[in-house]
Amino acid sequence: MPTTVREFRSGDAPLTMVTAYDAPTAAACETAGVDAVLVGDSMGNAALGYDSTIPVTVAEVASRTAAVARATDETLVIADMPFLSFGVSEAESIENAGRMMKEANAHAVKLESGPHTVELTERLAAVGIPVMAHLGLTPQKVNQLGYARQGTSEEAASEIADLATAHADAGAFALVLEHVPANLAAQVTEAIDIPTIGIGAGPDCDGQVLVVNDVLGLSDRLPPFAEAFGDVKSEMDSALSAYVEAVETGAFPAEKHSHVEADLDDLY
Template sequence: MPTTVGEFRADGETPLTMLTAYDAPTAAACERAGVDAILVGDSMGNAMLGYDSTLPVTVDEVASRTGAVARATDEPLVIADMPFLSFGVDEAESLHNAGKMLKEAGAHAVKLESGSHTVELTERLAELGIPVMAHLGLTPQKVNQLGYARQGTSREAASEIADLAVAHEDAGAFALVLEHVPANLAARITDDLSIPTIGIGAGKNCDGQVLVANDVLGLGERIPPFATSFGDLRGEMENAISDYVDAVEDEEFPADEHSHVESDLDDLY
């Protein structure tokens, strides 16, 4: 597994793997399973924090959960997702917020939902030693403008995404997430770039893939059309909790082996 952004490269044979994680147990499981990179995504808003979108997620929430992931792992790259309005408004504030993820939370890099407004910022961050993963295509922080529809479906939109991909590589981005774009567009961009592309709903010709851990684990009620579940953790959790409730109500738990009796206290009351 890569230990620096410079080692986060596709070898031409085995695709790179990235998953989101928002807590120490999930991050540790990702490391044991051999995941190359862990994204502490602002998707925590929908997946973990009960929000309807990623927009309410704060810098402190991302930093706290990034710290948990970083403390639980040694080898995977830990990438902190910069939340809505934490960057792109004021350069000094953008640099401070991104730097906090490395300096205080222990991330190795940050991810920016990218556009024309993040090219210069990516270059400045890279100059300061803050590695940037760019993100083009469907960018959920623009949900109020774009919704969750597939992006890059017209020639004009596809060309814009392709041009922005090159611009962010030139600015110093070490990798690029391509989300919910046509597979042939993602393949073209992957061929155009020397940095790795990580796809999510972008076909199999990217250099790697990323999914939200909740989708992989089967924790959510529904998943996007470009994702799939590899487990049914939601069902397993409900079964375990139901068994606990039944055991308590039937007075089967706690049993004698779950308790301790101190004989010296028999005459205390």
């Protein structure tokens, strides 16, 4: 598994990345051999009970990134920069991104990218903050774009392709392509010299990323480009129901779960 962004390159097998937001899940990702954990602002929907990623704060991302970093030794840890934590002013953007590395021990940050982040990517890379760019569907723009597939017209596809090149030239070490046509993603992957990580972008990217809730089968609804590789929700429902029944019927705690101290028999 890559321990630096320089090692985050596609080899014989495609790269794997999973979003995760806590220590136990991150540890499981590392055990499974996942190359990178993205502490995504998707935590807003997946873990924090928000309706979108918009309310997620820098403090929330930093706290959960630190938890993921504490639970992993070899996995690359990437902190997602939440809405308005970058792009307002260069100084504030650098400070917020630097916090993810200095306080939360992230190896890199991810920016939902556009024309406004090319210079910022170059500046962050120059001061030692590795940047993963993100093009296509960018959920922080949900109020403008919704969740529709991006890059479907020639003009829109050309813009994504140009921005991909611009961010690679600016020093980004990798690029997420989300919910774009597979043939567009294939052309971008061929054109730039940094790894592309697809999510709903077809099989020709250098790697793939999914939200951990989708992978585990915890989501109520899957995006059209995701797949559940387990049914953890059913297991949770079963275990919790069994616990409630055991407590209510007196089966738990049993004798083996308790300790009796003889000298305390005559306390009252």
